[in-house]
Amino acid sequence: MNGYEYRPLIGRYLVSTYGPRGVDVFEEVALGTSTLGKTRRLDLLVLDRPTGRALALECKYQDSAGTADEKIPYALDELRALRVPGAIVYAGSGFSDGVLHLLQSSPVAAY
Numbered sequence: 001m002n003g004y005e006y007r008p009l010i011g012r013y014l015v016s017t018y019g020p021r022g023v024d025v026f027e028e029v030a031l032g033t034s035t036l037g038k039t040r041r042l043d044l045l046v047l048d049r050p051t052g053r054a055l056a057l058e059c060k061y062q063d064s065a066g067t068a069d070e071k072i073p074y075a076l077d078e079l080r081a082l083r084v085p086g087a088i089v090y091a092g093s094g095f096s097d098g099v100l101h102l103l104q105s106s107p108v109a110a111y
Helices: 003-021 068-081 097-104
Strands: 023-033 039-048 053-061 086-091
Touching: 003 023, 003 039, 003 053, 053 068, 068 086, 068 097
Parallel strands: 053 086
Antiparallel strands: 023 039, 039 053
């Protein structure tokens, strides 16, 4: 599995679990600008139609050592800068111990 396969997996899970309650899930949604001034693209935007609430999700999958480690602190900063609630959903065995500690201690990250 890779990150491009992980994102739709999470999206399908959310639709199958919460779709009947009025939840819609959209992939690759542009939402404002990033902290660097670029167009922000969310992996998933979850909308709860009955309440009008939104949740931004960043999906990170890392099965071997690589650049995802370097992107996690930036992703957490971007979530804090959003005007809607957000979280990182992550999986895989390739994250370094330091990044795993960062994710596990974050209130906006879920394994």
